[in-house]
Amino acid sequence: MSGSERGRVRGALDAAADRLLDATVLERVGIATASTALALLIGLVIAAVAGYDSVQFARQLLVGAFGSERAIARTLRGTTLFVLTGVAVAVAFRAGVFNIGVQGQFVVGGFATVVSIIWLASFVPAGTVGGVVLMILGTFVGVAAGGLYGALPGVMKAYGDANEIITTIMLNFIAIGLVGWLVSGPFGDPEATATRTRRLPESVELPQAVFGDPNLSIVGILVMLGVVGLVAVIMTRTRFGYDMVTSGYQDTAATYSGVDAKRMVISTMALSGMVAGLTGALFAIMIQGYYTDPSGIGNYGFDAIAVSLLAANNPIGVLPAGLLFGGLESAGSHVQINSDIPVQLIDGIVGLVVLFVAAPELFRMIAYRTGLGGDGE
Structure with missing residues (x-):
């Protein structure tokens, strides 16, 4: 040339x-x-x-996502998880840090929540009040675990100049492999036919949403909306949020203005991991009721990258983006059960969305x- x-x-x-x-x-x-x-x-x-029939296919997509109360509940359930993990990615990306490890932080947070609730159950009185206490304590443990697991690649980037893309990707595999081993071994339920931990106590249960879906809670939806609002305020209305963005994109200017850029990178990754850990805790309590092999729980942390990019890494924009992915996930389940159209077409559409948006x-x-x-x- x-x-x-x-x-x-x-x-x-x-x-x-x-x-x-x-x-x-x-x-x-x-x-x-x-x-x-x-x-x-x-x-x-x-x-x-x-x-x-492409017209029938489009109709099946709409029916599967919004065609009934069951479909809407299924869509909202997926939306809740996609929005929260999308916010976790957006926090890091807005600050110029590539956190590709949200899936691992999601897994660690969910597993830590289940294990802590099962362990604490013997110290807390049974009943509704005891269940609420267990859920609050377990969620705090999950948030802390996700935050610490997110801070780890932040430390390696800040003080070892390690590429956070590589470290977060590798930490995903470590989290999935380690938790999978713990679930099938030391923390597994010997009486269960499947590979999983013991079930959470019956008192650990969130109130259902209006659609009567046992795996969707109004509390989960409110938590999702609250996190979106809180993160949006932090990122746009606080000095901490301003320092995060500045240190990520202009570390020299941040240092000149008195910001510890290294510490801010760690704080950014920790905050991102905390949101991912919270999502894992909500998933464990609201949907599963136990913890299973993480290789089969869904790729919410990976799909969250596309959700965040679709929203231009804006926490508020993650809401409609998460709704789209929640609808596609729900539609895929409907098409697979009620149509001869292969579900791989849904996967292909999701892949195209990821490619075109990213x-x-x-x-x-x-x-x-x-x-x-x-x-x-």
């Missing part, structure tokens, strides 16, 4: 980077929404090419880091 050709390529990259770097939050959400619509349209075209946001973040764009030269 000649010098002039390289110059034209660089100029095109700079122009694209400038456009993305200067995009407002609304413009970024618009890009993500258009990307999602295009991914869904391509999914319907693929269904038609494969010989399926591409511009990842390019934007890379441009910011590498100095692409006229302003970065």
